[in-house]
Amino acid sequence: MSNSATETLVSACIRFLRPYPPFDQMEAEALRFLAEHVRLAHYPKGARILSGEMGVARALYILQRGKVRAKSTPGLGSVESSSINLGPGQSFAIGALMAQRPTASSYVAREDVFCYELPADDFFALTQKSTVFNLFCTQHIAGLLKQSQQQLQLQFAQRAAEQKTMNSPLAAIVKREPVSVEAAVPIRQVVEMMAERHLGSMVVVDQQQVPVGIFTLSDVLKRIVLPGTPLEQPISSVMSAVPQTLLLAANAHDAALLMAMRGIRHVLAVDEGGRLRGVVSERDLFKLQGAGLRQIRHAIDAASSIEVLQHAREDVRQLSLTMLAEGVGAAEITQFISTLNDTVTRRIIELNLDRHDLYGIDWAWLSFGSEGRDEQTFTTDQDNGIVFICTDIMDRELTQLRFLEFARDVNADLDRCGFPLCKGNIMASNPDLCLTLEEWEDKFAQWVRTPEPQALLNATIFFDFRPLYGRFNLAHRMRLSLFRQTGGNPLFLRMLAQNALSVSPPLGRVRDFVTGGDPEHPGTIDLKKYGVRLFTDAARVFAMAHSVEATNTVQRLKRAAAAMHFSEDDLAASIEGFNFIQLLRLRHQHFEQEHGREGDNLIRPDALNEIERRILKEAFRQARKLQVRLKLDYQL
Amino acid sequence: MTWLSRFLGGQDASSRGLTARQAQSIAGWRHLPEPDPHRSHYRCRYVVVDVAATGSDVNVDRLRSIGAVAVVDGQIDFKDALQLAVADLAPARASPPAAGEEEGGRTATVDALIAFLGFVGKGRLVAYNAPFVERMIERALDESLGIRLGLQWMDLAWVLPDLWRQVDAGQGRLDAWLDHFGIDSMQRHDALSDAFATAQLLQVTLAQALRKGFETSASLAALEKARRHMHQSG
Numbered sequence A: 001m002s003n004s005a006t007e008t009l010v011s012a013c014i015r016f017l018r019p020y021p022p023f024d025q026m027e028a029e030a031l032r033f034l035a036e037h038v039r040l041a042h043y044p045k046g047a048r049i050l051s052g053e054m055g056v057a058r059a060l061y062i063l064q065r066g067k068v069r070a071k072s073t074p075g076l077g078s079v080e081s082s083s084i085n086l087g088p089g090q091s092f093a094i095g096a097l098m099a100q101r102p103t104a105s106s107y108v109a110r111e112d113v114f115c116y117e118l119p120a121d122d123f124f125a126l127t128q129k130s131t132v133f134n135l136f137c138t139q140h141i142a143g144l145l146k147q148s149q150q151q152l153q154l155q156f157a158q159r160a161a162e163q164k165t166m167n168s169p170l171a172a173i174v175k176r177e178p179v180s181v182e183a184a185v186p187i188r189q190v191v192e193m194m195a196e197r198h199l200g201s202m203v204v205v206d207q208q209q210v211p212v213g214i215f216t217l218s219d220v221l222k223r224i225v226l227p228g229t230p231l232e233q234p235i236s237s238v239m240s241a242v243p244q245t246l247l248l249a250a251n252a253h254d255a256a257l258l259m260a261m262r263g264i265r266h267v268l269a270v271d272e273g274g275r276l277r278g279v280v281s282e283r284d285l286f287k288l289q290g291a292g293l294r295q296i297r298h299a300i301d302a303a304s305s306i307e308v309l310q311h312a313r314e315d316v317r318q319l320s321l322t323m324l325a326e327g328v329g330a331a332e333i334t335q336f337i338s339t340l341n342d343t344v345t346r347r348i349i350e351l352n353l354d355r356h357d358l359y360g361i362d363w364a365w366l367s368f369g370s371e372g373r374d375e376q377t378f379t380t381d382q383d384n385g386i387v388f389i390c391t392d393i394m395d396r397e398l399t400q401l402r403f404l405e406f407a408r409d410v411n412a413d414l415d416r417c418g419f420p421l422c423k424g425n426i427m428a429s430n431p432d433l434c435l436t437l438e439e440w441e442d443k444f445a446q447w448v449r450t451p452e453p454q455a456l457l458n459a460t461i462f463f464d465f466r467p468l469y470g471r472f473n474l475a476h477r478m479r480l481s482l483f484r485q486t487g488g489n490p491l492f493l494r495m496l497a498q499n500a501l502s503v504s505p506p507l508g509r510v511r512d513f514v515t516g517g518d519p520e521h522p523g524t525i526d527l528k529k530y531g532v533r534l535f536t537d538a539a540r541v542f543a544m545a546h547s548v549e550a551t552n553t554v555q556r557l558k559r560a561a562a563a564m565h566f567s568e569d570d571l572a573a574s575i576e577g578f579n580f581i582q583l584l585r586l587r588h589q590h591f592e593q594e595h596g597r598e599g600d601n602l603i604r605p606d607a608l609n610e611i612e613r614r615i616l617k618e619a620f621r622q623a624r625k626l627q628v629r630l631k632l633d634y635q636l
Numbered sequence B: 001m002t003w004l005s006r007f008l009g010g011q012d013a014s015s016r017g018l019t020a021r022q023a024q025s026i027a028g029w030r031h032l033p034e035p036d037p038h039r040s041h042y043r044c045r046y047v048v049v050d051v052a053a054t055g056s057d058v059n060v061d062r063l064r065s066i067g068a069v070a071v072v073d074g075q076i077d078f079k080d081a082l083q084l085a086v087a088d089l090a091p092a093r094a095s096p097p098a099a100g101e102e103e104g105g106r107t108a109t110v111d112a113l114i115a116f117l118g119f120v121g122k123g124r125l126v127a128y129n130a131p132f133v134e135r136m137i138e139r140a141l142d143e144s145l146g147i148r149l150g151l152q153w154m155d156l157a158w159v160l161p162d163l164w165r166q167v168d169a170g171q172g173r174l175d176a177w178l179d180h181f182g183i184d185s186m187q188r189h190d191a192l193s194d195a196f197a198t199a200q201l202l203q204v205t206l207a208q209a210l211r212k213g214f215e216t217s218a219s220l221a222a223l224e225k226a227r228r229h230m231h232q233s234g
Helices: A004-017 A026-035 A094-099 A120-128 A131-164 A187-197 A217-225 A252-262 A282-289 A295-303 A306-325 A330-353 A393-416 A439-449 A453-462 A472-488 A491-501 A526-543 A553-564 A568-594 A610-634 B002-005 B013-017 B020-030 B099-119 B130-146 B156-163 B174-181 B191-211 B218-231
Strands: A039-043 A048-050 A057-067 A068-072 A081-085 A106-108 A113-119 A181-184 A201-205 A209-218 A246-247 A266-270 A277-279 A365-366 A384-388 A434-436 A468-469 B045-053 B063-072 B076-087 B124-127 B153-155
Touching: A004 A026, A004 B063, A004 B076, A004 B130, A004 B191, A026 A120, A026 A131, A026 B076, A039 B191, A048 A081, A048 A217, A048 B124, A057 A094, A057 A120, A081 A295, A094 A131, A094 A217, A094 A610, A113 A120, A120 A131, A181 A187, A181 A330, A187 A201, A201 A277, A209 A217, A209 A266, A246 A252, A252 A266, A277 A282, A295 A306, A295 A330, A306 A330, A306 A393, A306 A568, A330 A365, A330 A393, A330 A468, A330 A568, A365 A472, A384 A439, A384 A472, A393 A434, A434 A439, A439 A453, A439 A472, A453 A491, A468 A472, A472 A491, A472 A526, A491 A526, A526 A553, A526 A568, A526 A610, A553 A568, A568 A610, A568 B002, B020 B099, B045 B099, B045 B191, B063 B099, B063 B130, B063 B153, B063 B191, B076 B099, B076 B191, B099 B130, B124 B130, B124 B191, B153 B218, B156 B174, B156 B191, B156 B218
Parallel strands: A181 A201, A246 A266, A384 A434, B045 B124, B124 B153
Antiparallel strands: A039 A113, A039 B076, A048 A106, A057 A113, A068 A081, A068 A106, A201 A209, A266 A277, A365 A384, A365 A468, B045 B063, B063 B076
């Protein structure tokens, strides 16, 4: 029923909305539509206007009078809930409406509140009618993304701060259960225990667990070996009595001071009753101080032994964590990890070159897979190979043997420095991956000509090669030769595209996510297989189709985008989606490792907070868009 | 048999020159079911009415316009609102208009009042200072259509002071209450504007009534009756 009364009331509503964004920019017709379809509702002070328990959001709320407190529900690991006040002209529940979910926040009237409510159907009609409003809603969602990243940063900043500061109490530093023995235990048993558990020291306690002495590795030489002390004697006869103790509440700084004053390397942390609760070593305190990027690089470059590199690797991990905390994006962090891992790898290669004479041969160390793409996360194993030039065919076998010997040593050292040996034997010490330039070219040509399943799988690993050490131009020649092959063989790219489409984004029709991908881990999504891979696989096809040399997924997308007439916005959205999934992986792996588990890629969507779930869904939609493009390009 | 002739739109209607369609509309309105007064405020339709008149004397002044805004399930939908101008049909006019003009004015007024009936249906009527509004409307209906509305009115002027005993709203003027709750009127003394402002006042009232345990229009009617009684006997 449209009449003069409606006209008057609608005009009044328009006059009210007009001064506020986004209504100030909104098309007159759209604003009229909005005003015609809202209903005015009243909520008394204290009333709960909207909250998650009320189910899927059914209306857009625009405050007309009064204040509303919006309180966000704490998500996974988020420190605390935050709340903001909304006033006249402000809208809420846009995010929930767009995603057709219950809201993540609760909205309570702080005083008598009048608000205009636009039913969901009319809300969607309005987003269709008004580009201004549509943009406003989209930006609102983008704001949520930023908000989520800030939340992540806050979370990590807290954890990093806890770890870094010298003000942290000893209680936060000692992590392991202290190992202790009683005074009467024979020396032999104690030393055996220390050897078995790689302990640098052993605390001796009385029956009340109060420390009475400490015995360290350096005492073995001075007090046992040299004087020829019988190993049957009790440990109390050789321990240092009256050990230095501090209360658990004392901080790291106190411990450092005590060590410096007494010239000791261990301080015992005790509780109020004087009972042993942990041991703080000099090294624990060093770790607290953390290391900067430059120091780490310097340390790596100057490292003269594998032992030093082993520590450097741990520092890399610590620093990446700090970077996470400082809000550095996933792309930068993975790149950073790759760079430092490259540095470690190069140093290991250099150290081994001292023992292996490869002089006079042109060769290069190649990395494949995620390392080849500069996208390493905290959990990564080796994927490498060697390319070399053999001028005389008669020397080939012998030269390869020399490289294989060299590679075996490098692979073993990498393993000791935290890059586990590759289970699939994708390593330079594998004779199949230690090849001359011509052999590599033949291998690639073979896969391109005969794209059977194994060849396609290989392509996804080996075509992302990148030179790490030696003659980089060899890798460049490999790349050119590869493009010549793929350029002349459209069928191969089509098969590669088909292979990329074999996994779909885990978006459900009914539920938000499909979590049944892995029967052994119900309720989880493998963010590598069903996340990152969707992007990297698509980007690889785009890159190869347009002769983009880059191996990094973001770089590939960026460079291919121009040739493929991707819009700036679409490109930015895909990259954003990819980076978000990487960020979730990094966080998850870090969390897993902190809890002593091997970092996997299985996340539980249910455990994410509302905002993260929404963004993850959007990220998967972006992956789907890339797949749609592949389907179009290759008529699949 | 008067009720039957009225029902059939008989002499009574025809004597007032109503067309068959007009008579039928009125008959249709008569047969609407009465609303259940025991439904929650948030499950029923209230119709807030205000009028503009030539003055404030019920016995002398004439109705000029009606503004009505519905509050359905506690919410105001702008599409569910009505504004009507009523031509002055007072017989005692200084200069009688020409016959044709008179006839045209009469038809327009009859149609306007029928539209009002259609809008109100048998909803619960609400007004601020209801007796004045009620008498203005009943007289116009009686003169033009020969019927009585016969619906119960809720008078916010009586209900409000009981729900907010601590509030001193001046001499019980509408302005004072609107000020107190920060409700703006678009244009004071315009029937629709005031009806809209009063409708928002009703929203506030319903929330407070619910809080105090008056969950239905019947319970508010009882509250109003008790207060009137106390007031008149005290």
